[in-house]
Amino acid sequence: MTFSAPLEKRFARMLQSYPQKRSALVPMLMYAQDEVGSLTDEVIAEIADRLGVTVLQVNEVIGYYSMMHKKPLGQYHVQVYTNISCMLRGGFKVWDHARKTLGIGHKQVDADGRFSLEEVECIGSCCWAPAMQVNYDYHHNVTPESFDRVINELKKGGGQ
Amino acid sequence: MPELVKFKLNDKELTAEKGTLLIEAARQNGVEIPAFCYYPGLSLQAACRMCLVDIEKRPKLATACTEPVMEGMVVWSDNEKIHTARKTTLEFLLTNHPLDCPVCDKGGECELQDMVFRYGAGGSRFVEEKLHVPEQKWSPVVYYDAPRCILCYRCIRICNEGMGVGALGLNYRGVNSEIVPNKGDHLECEECGMCIDICPVGALTSGAYRYQTRPWEMTYVATPCAHCGDGCKVTLSVRNNQIMRGNNRDASGLNGEFLCIKGRYGYDFTHSAERITKPRVRKNDELVECTWTEAIAAAAAGLKAAKTHGVIGSTHTTNEENFFLQKFARQGLKTPHIDHRRSADFPALMDALAGRPATPSALATSRDVLEAPAVLLIGNNPTDQHPMLAWNIRTAVRLRKQHLYIVNRASIPLVAQAEAAKIAKAGEEIEELERFRDALAKEKDVVIIFGSEVKGADITKLVAFGDTLPGHTRYIALADNANSRGAVDMGVLPDLGPGYQPAAQAGMALDEMLAGNLEAFLIVGANPARRYLIQAGKAFVVVQDMFLTETAQIADVLLPSAGPYEKGGTVTNTYGEVQRQKLGLLVNGAKTDLEILSLIARAMGFDLGAANAATQSNEVFEEIRRSVKGYNIAAAALWTGSAVPAVTLNGAVPHRDRPDLIASSNDTLFTSGTLGRYCSALSAVAEAKERKNPEGIGK
Numbered sequence A: 001m002t003f004s005a006p007l008e009k010r011f012a013r014m015l016q017s018y019p020q021k022r023s024a025l026v027p028m029l030m031y032a033q034d035e036v037g038s039l040t041d042e043v044i045a046e047i048a049d050r051l052g053v054t055v056l057q058v059n060e061v062i063g064y065y066s067m068m069h070k071k072p073l074g075q076y077h078v079q080v081y082t083n084i085s086c087m088l089r090g091g092f093k094v095w096d097h098a099r100k101t102l103g104i105g106h107k108q109v110d111a112d113g114r115f116s117l118e119e120v121e122c123i124g125s126c127c128w129a130p131a132m133q134v135n136y137d138y139h140h141n142v143t144p145e146s147f148d149r150v151i152n153e154l155k156k157g158g159g160q
Numbered sequence B: 001m002p003e004l005v006k007f008k009l010n011d012k013e014l015t016a017e018k019g020t021l022l023i024e025a026a027r028q029n030g031v032e033i034p035a036f037c038y039y040p041g042l043s044l045q046a047a048c049r050m051c052l053v054d055i056e057k058r059p060k061l062a063t064a065c066t067e068p069v070m071e072g073m074v075v076w077s078d079n080e081k082i083h084t085a086r087k088t089t090l091e092f093l094l095t096n097h098p099l100d101c102p103v104c105d106k107g108g109e110c111e112l113q114d115m116v117f118r119y120g121a122g123g124s125r126f127v128e129e130k131l132h133v134p135e136q137k138w139s140p141v142v143y144y145d146a147p148r149c150i151l152c153y154r155c156i157r158i159c160n161e162g163m164g165v166g167a168l169g170l171n172y173r174g175v176n177s178e179i180v181p182n183k184g185d186h187l188e189c190e191e192c193g194m195c196i197d198i199c200p201v202g203a204l205t206s207g208a209y210r211y212q213t214r215p216w217e218m219t220y221v222a223t224p225c226a227h228c229g230d231g232c233k234v235t236l237s238v239r240n241n242q243i244m245r246g247n248n249r250d251a252s253g254l255n256g257e258f259l260c261i262k263g264r265y266g267y268d269f270t271h272s273a274e275r276i277t278k279p280r281v282r283k284n285d286e287l288v289e290c291t292w293t294e295a296i297a298a299a300a301a302g303l304k305a306a307k308t309h310g311v312i313g314s315t316h317t318t319n320e321e322n323f324f325l326q327k328f329a330r331q332g333l334k335t336p337h338i339d340h341r342r343s344a345d346f347p348a349l350m351d352a353l354a355g356r357p358a359t360p361s362a363l364a365t366s367r368d369v370l371e372a373p374a375v376l377l378i379g380n381n382p383t384d385q386h387p388m389l390a391w392n393i394r395t396a397v398r399l400r401k402q403h404l405y406i407v408n409r410a411s412i413p414l415v416a417q418a419e420a421a422k423i424a425k426a427g428e429e430i431e432e433l434e435r436f437r438d439a440l441a442k443e444k445d446v447v448i449i450f451g452s453e454v455k456g457a458d459i460t461k462l463v464a465f466g467d468t469l470p471g472h473t474r475y476i477a478l479a480d481n482a483n484s485r486g487a488v489d490m491g492v493l494p495d496l497g498p499g500y501q502p503a504a505q506a507g508m509a510l511d512e513m514l515a516g517n518l519e520a521f522l523i524v525g526a527n528p529a530r531r532y533l534i535q536a537g538k539a540f541v542v543v544q545d546m547f548l549t550e551t552a553q554i555a556d557v558l559l560p561s562a563g564p565y566e567k568g569g570t571v572t573n574t575y576g577e578v579q580r581q582k583l584g585l586l587v588n589g590a591k592t593d594l595e596i597l598s599l600i601a602r603a604m605g606f607d608l609g610a611a612n613a614a615t616q617s618n619e620v621f622e623e624i625r626r627s628v629k630g631y632n633i634a635a636a637a638l639w640t641g642s643a644v645p646a647v648t649l650n651g652a653v654p655h656r657d658r659p660d661l662i663a664s665s666n667d668t669l670f671t672s673g674t675l676g677r678y679c680s681a682l683s684a685v686a687e688a689k690e691r692k693n694p695e696g697i698g699k
Ligand code: SF4
Pocket: B142, B158, B159, B163, B165, B166, B167, B168, B187, B189, B190, B191, B192, B193, B194, B195, B196
């Protein structure tokens, strides 16, 4: 398979950047996931082939990282943080609110494929806890109210 | 001389070779540092933290499995800090480990049990519910129980590095981590079971053995494998005259850690429902069961009535049986017509090397392959036809940087390990060697290994080529079966007697016998009817076999013989290493081929010695030691389980070249000639259907 022209260019550059080709595995998976929507069997086989590793080895890496997905996520992937700092500052309140508002649970996608939800550990934003991340955007000091504002904004078509 | 360094372990002054890992240095000095993930010969993992030691001036404990010993190092492996660390590590390992030792296959021989017994804490602080996931069947022979897994990565490494297969990985993380097979929910691999043997706990279990018995209920018999010509030692676990398991319990054989699927699972022919256990004679054109007395009398009478005889020996029976068989033919029946199915041209090799000294020998052993700086492999596909050889080569390339050169008619899996490989047209292998001349001339010593593709005059040319190399060149000819070499050494050939001595009178070769007008045949443990048309009814045929093979079906008298795991004796692998076969169990009704032959001999009034059934194999072996050139080997070493090379390089070997008779049966990992058809475990694995040797191999 081939990826979009800009991504192919990026991959070509990456393959030159490391003493061992396989070092490009994680970034390649992330970029491919962003473009294709998820890490399909086809994507996995292609990347394994390009890097000279086995499909099994690629799967080992995907299984290890929670940010890599083999099934498509929603258009907006909402991640709510509940590790210690977030928990102490109301992370669970946000998490409960998120499930109720979006009508979906941990690692689920809503019916029209717009939102998916995931409870996660830590993004290093403890000083502004509780934190939340939508795709690549960070949101700090989240409350149920600010959560609603963000979601409504997205429903109107904002965000990346 | 390697440089030695001084270090202190538990207040004792010790020395070790510079660069030795602390765990090994301690072991060499008699101190055990407990370990799970460390495994000699495999890459370092440092995953289990069981080997922690206290090193002076280090703030934290260090892993002895990754720490090279240094001059002046001061180390403790036995203080309060270490005891606590070990207890904690074990407590962690047990948090999710099910305490199902009473039913676990590994109970009694489990490294985790032993460690907890010796180093563990009395109690556990973990009161939460254990995470349980169901067991998985990865293939008919490999099962995985994730909760028992301690994530030591040994299985992954043995499959990647030792087997070169790479079928196992580790997926997910933290408490959910587990070993995964390459095809998601099942394995596609060589099904060798090496991963099961190396697993320290009961996480990987064998489909043939799981939940069958307890380790302490069995007796253990270490004996050469019944299948290929490599002669691995396999440990049979036997209970009540039944083989419960094949594995590599003490790794004391010439195969080290290794066993392929045939050695590990291919013992089941022993208990096959198709075994014949009653003699049969032909009456009104039908084979009907009878008593041994009747069958032996019928065989003797038929053989006596015939004026000409052909005798066909086996590549699976013992040296004693083949030696006695040729004696039976030459001295008893007084026929020169004796042969077997040949797969390597040993006479041509011994002839080409005639006159060379016994030491250093021009013949290489299996150990020499491991230690050789360079190997030249011509023909054959060892990965399938000689799995232990392939393992040895991979090991030597990995650990000793051995250089492997390959000339073959097709690309074979070992090309992945090769320094250089050339594809040659059939018959042009020897010319093709010229391309390696410069590279080989730079190697210190080369071991040249060749398959059945190289035979007759090509062997002379090959040795001439080897002679031009500067180092000490040694040779190995690859023959198919467990005692293919022994059959040749014992003189089951029309032109050669035992020890490569010319036969008093040359006889007909296999194809000539079967096409001729001989009046009677004696066929022991061979199945020539698979390849040749034997006209039933024309000649009187006596067959000794375990199964109703194509040949057995045309017999006039069929005598059920005991299998290789059911008798003593010796066998010689393709490298010429002699090993003692041990009696593992008895199968009711069958007799050893040696006993059957001596019964017929007695009934025919031949005086061939060795009449006492209980001691005859030892007596025949003594006769072999006394009379067969090259077989006067150290009996004590043999009797204590070592493999002892026969010294078969003597004078010139005037032989009749029949290169057309030399062919490999091209077995894969999942076939083993006629014998393999009765091993259900080999055909049960999915890979068996697809597996083929590349086109053109072994012709
Ligand atoms: S059976 Fe052998 S080839 Fe298959 S996974 Fe285990 S070690 Fe690897």
